[in-house]
Amino acid sequence: MTVAVWGVGTSRFGRQPDRSAVELAWDAVQEALADASVEEVDAAYVGTVFEAPGVAQRALSGIGLTGIPIVTVENACASGTTAFHEAREAVRTGRYERVLALGVEHLTSRFDGPITPERTDPEQASGLLLPALYALSASRYMAEHGATPADFARVSVKNSRHGALNPRAGRRRAVTEEEVLCSRMIAEPLTLYQCAGLSDAAAAAVLGPARRGEHDVPVRASVLRSGTAWDQRSAHVWGYDIVHATSARAYEEAGIGPADVDVLEVHDAFTVGEIVTVEALGLAEFGGASRRVASGALSLGGDQPVNPSGGLLSRGHPLGATGLAQIAELTWQLRGEAGERQVPGARTALVETMGGGASGVDGNGCVVAVLGG
Amino acid sequence: MTVAVWGVGTSRFGRQPDRSAVELAWDAVQEALADASVEEVDAAYVGTVFEAPGVAQRALSGIGLTGIPIVTVENACASGTTAFHEAREAVRTGRYERVLALGVEHLTSRFDGPITPERTDPEQASGLLLPALYALSASRYMAEHGATPADFARVSVKNSRHGALNPRAGRRRAVTEEEVLCSRMIAEPLTLYQCAGLSDAAAAAVLGPARRGEHDVPVRASVLRSGTAWDQRSAHVWGYDIVHATSARAYEEAGIGPADVDVLEVHDAFTVGEIVTVEALGLAEFGGASRRVASGALSLGGDQPVNPSGGLLSRGHPLGATGLAQIAELTWQLRGEAGERQVPGARTALVETMGGGASGVDGNGCVVAVLGG
Numbered sequence: 001m002t003v004a005v006w007g008v009g010t011s012r013f014g015r016q017p018d019r020s021a022v023e024l025a026w027d028a029v030q031e032a033l034a035d036a037s038v039e040e041v042d043a044a045y046v047g048t049v050f051e052a053p054g055v056a057q058r059a060l061s062g063i064g065l066t067g068i069p070i071v072t073v074e075n076a077c078a079s080g081t082t083a084f085h086e087a088r089e090a091v092r093t094g095r096y097e098r099v100l101a102l103g104v105e106h107l108t109s110r111f112d113g114p115i116t117p118e119r120t121d122p123e124q125a126s127g128l129l130l131p132a133l134y135a136l137s138a139s140r141y142m143a144e145h146g147a148t149p150a151d152f153a154r155v156s157v158k159n160s161r162h163g164a165l166n167p168r169a170g171r172r173r174a175v176t177e178e179e180v181l182c183s184r185m186i187a188e189p190l191t192l193y194q195c196a197g198l199s200d201a202a203a204a205a206v207l208g209p210a211r212r213g214e215h216d217v218p219v220r221a222s223v224l225r226s227g228t229a230w231d232q233r234s235a236h237v238w239g240y241d242i243v244h245a246t247s248a249r250a251y252e253e254a255g256i257g258p259a260d261v262d263v264l265e266v267h268d269a270f271t272v273g274e275i276v277t278v279e280a281l282g283l284a285e286f287g288g289a290s291r292r293v294a295s296g297a298l299s300l301g302g303d304q305p306v307n308p309s310g311g312l313l314s315r316g317h318p319l320g321a322t323g324l325a326q327i328a329e330l331t332w333q334l335r336g337e338a339g340e341r342q343v344p345g346a347r348t349a350l351v352e353t354m355g356g357g358a359s360g361v362d363g364n365g366c367v368v369a370v371l372g373g
Numbered sequence: 374m375t376v377a378v379w380g381v382g383t384s385r386f387g388r389q390p391d392r393s394a395v396e397l398a399w400d401a402v403q404e405a406l407a408d409a410s411v412e413e414v415d416a417a418y419v420g421t422v423f424e425a426p427g428v429a430q431r432a433l434s435g436i437g438l439t440g441i442p443i444v445t446v447e448n449a450c451a452s453g454t455t456a457f458h459e460a461r462e463a464v465r466t467g468r469y470e471r472v473l474a475l476g477v478e479h480l481t482s483r484f485d486g487p488i489t490p491e492r493t494d495p496e497q498a499s500g501l502l503l504p505a506l507y508a509l510s511a512s513r514y515m516a517e518h519g520a521t522p523a524d525f526a527r528v529s530v531k532n533s534r535h536g537a538l539n540p541r542a543g544r545r546r547a548v549t550e551e552e553v554l555c556s557r558m559i560a561e562p563l564t565l566y567q568c569a570g571l572s573d574a575a576a577a578a579v580l581g582p583a584r585r586g587e588h589d590v591p592v593r594a595s596v597l598r599s600g601t602a603w604d605q606r607s608a609h610v611w612g613y614d615i616v617h618a619t620s621a622r623a624y625e626e627a628g629i630g631p632a633d634v635d636v637l638e639v640h641d642a643f644t645v646g647e648i649v650t651v652e653a654l655g656l657a658e659f660g661g662a663s664r665r666v667a668s669g670a671l672s673l674g675g676d677q678p679v680n681p682s683g684g685l686l687s688r689g690h691p692l693g694a695t696g697l698a699q700i701a702e703l704t705w706q707l708r709g710e711a712g713e714r715q716v717p718g719a720r721t722a723l724v725e726t727m728g729g730g731a732s733g734v735d736g737n738g739c740v741v742a743v744l745g746g
Binding site: 049050053054057058060061066067068069070071072073074075076082086089090093094095224225226227228229245356361364365 | 422423426427430431433434439440441442443444445446447448449455459462463466467468597598599600601602618729734737738
């Protein structure tokens with residue numbers, strides 16, 4: 001059975017001290033239900049990393065969605081797309097007809113700086129917070145491929161231009177390469193403007209069997225996997241292998257190759273993440289992503305726009321909500337409803353999120369999904 | 374397709390400051406894999422409430438289970454059975470052949486007393502911690518049915534006798550009614566010995582298509598649902614409605630009635646919970662559970678032993694691990710491997726867990742599953 005996205009919705013993204021996770025979830029779910037033209041669902045998968053137990057039930061019961069199976073899922077930065085993946089599989093296998101995938105995170109009430117390391121994680125406890133882990137990847141990438149800090153900064157320039165066109169983004173100012181390079185150093189070579197900010201938001205999608213009509217967006221593939229042992233002597237930096245392996249299966253399931261993708265939302269929590277992901281997805285040769293960024297091929301107006309929403313760098317990264325915000329953006333793109341960010345004639349879209357990665361595993365989890373006709 | 378439990382395993386239960394969640398998970402998973410006679414699985418669902426993000430991946434990668442889909446699930450006290458439910462559904466619908474369900478919680482490193490209320494939960498913030506919520510249920514139950522504190526205490530007497538026979542239980546001493554009633558008051562009428570203790574543990578099951586042979590335990594039904602709005606004027610106390618509704622669907626799916634169940638593991642986090650659950654499951658008439666407890670019908674040697682393992686009251690309640698420890702006990706019972714706790718000739722077993730319940734919903738989630746031939 002082909003599954004389709006019937007409707008999507010998101011809250012506003014950004015620091016929202018006056019609104020609770022439950023209220024943000026209401027915004028996203030109510031918009032998604034209305035967009036899907038349904039008032040009820042048969043089950044819900046809810047992605048969150050740091051929200052309290054029961055937040056899903058509180059949010060959904062508050063708008064009358066009770067008595068259904070509700071499963072809260074966690075998969076680090078891929079929690080939202082994990083909820084999407086499980087919802088899609090639940091429809092595909094005939095368990096339910098209409099399934100809600102919701103992601104929610106009020107991250108600014110949990111953290112006031114970088115996400116605190118877990119004392120049970122030996123690598124994070126020794127300093128390998130995510131900014132440091134990405135910075136090591138960036139340094140290794142520069143050493144392997146002769147890239148420069150400016151190559152990473154251009155990802156922020158591109159995505160901030162896209163984000164400036166996105167009314168739902170948390171950061172809406174296009175920044176210059178100089179501004180990016182001169183912003184505060186977080187973990188060399190990554191500066192502040194190359195790191196996605198803490199943010200509060202929710203995003204949702206309603207999935208069901210594909211129906212006739214232009215409104216539904218078919219899900220052609222969705223693949224979830226965890227990482228394997230990461231060989232630090234490899235020329236591949238952290239994250240490449242899990243994204244490559246996951247996307248290879250997604251392309252196979254969808255019956256397409258990288259060249260067939262018209263528009264993508266990928267995990268740019270840090271600029272180097274987008275560079276590595278673009279290569280792992282096969283959109284650029286190994287070591288060649290920064291040249292494709294510099295050429296404009298991955299910008300709105302280029303061959304294969306990456307992160308037309310502005311990505312996590314513009315939207316912010318409210319962990320559980322991120323994946324479903326990516327799904328929402330691509331749904332709007334494929335329906336031709338993306339306004340100033342519209343990729344003309346977009347027919348095939350790809351979403352990728354990858355989360356975690358310490359403890360010697362090349363990513364806790366990665367989801368790659370292909371949407372479109 | 375009929376799904377079966379191929380193998381089960383658990384760590385030791387109890388306060389274990391010298392062992393990490395990851396190490397406890399290793400104990401449970403390695404025993405379950407060996408019991409199932411498999412070395413690998415195709416996917417894993419991991420239930421936990423308070424463990425750090427990534428604990429599932431750290432645990433499973435440490436014993437070579439990498440590159441598979443891993444989904445961490447949370448559903449309050451029903452997190453372990455939610456992992457079981459999703460694993461069963463994944464096999465039943467043909468997504469995977471061999472699926473691991475794991476539950477893990479190192480609770481004593483997170484809390485040093487009752488589980489801390491979430492400030493985002495208005496009811497808990499105003500004092501309705503779980504002991505208080507169960508105490509209100511117990512008071513209401515006494516008012517409705519003329520029950521006495523001793524009626525609740527007898528559940529602890531029964532379950533402590535069972536737990537004394539269980540080498541994996543955290544508390545292994547049979548207590549008298551007087552000891553239970555005279556132990557420290559926690560929330561009237563519930564005394565200390567009527568409350569499941571904080572505990573550290575992991576438990577696991579490997580599920581796959583039912584094969585021939587005595588070792589596999591078929592899963593005849595598994596139902597998951599969230600609560601509905603709880604009418605506080607109802608004669609039903611909190612928890613009754615969600616357990617009743619969930620079990621009605623499970624009985625229907627299994628094609629059996631309450632009288633057909635030979636042995637049960639149910640959610641006795643507090644004694645009143647077992648009383649209410651026994652009625653909601655249809656094992657006793659409304660208001661009649663305490664008489665069935667007093668008669669010995671629900672004890673080992675009686676008609677329908679409830680919690681032969683000693684239940685949460687003896688085992689302790691490491692949230693994520695609880696549901697899979699219940700599954701493990703019933704698997705041993707149905708295979709005739711329960712030693713001194715064996716229910717002779719047990720053929721049909723039922724497991725029930727219910728979690729959460731504040732915010733006006735009658736339970737965040739409940740799972741009822743029926744195992745057996």
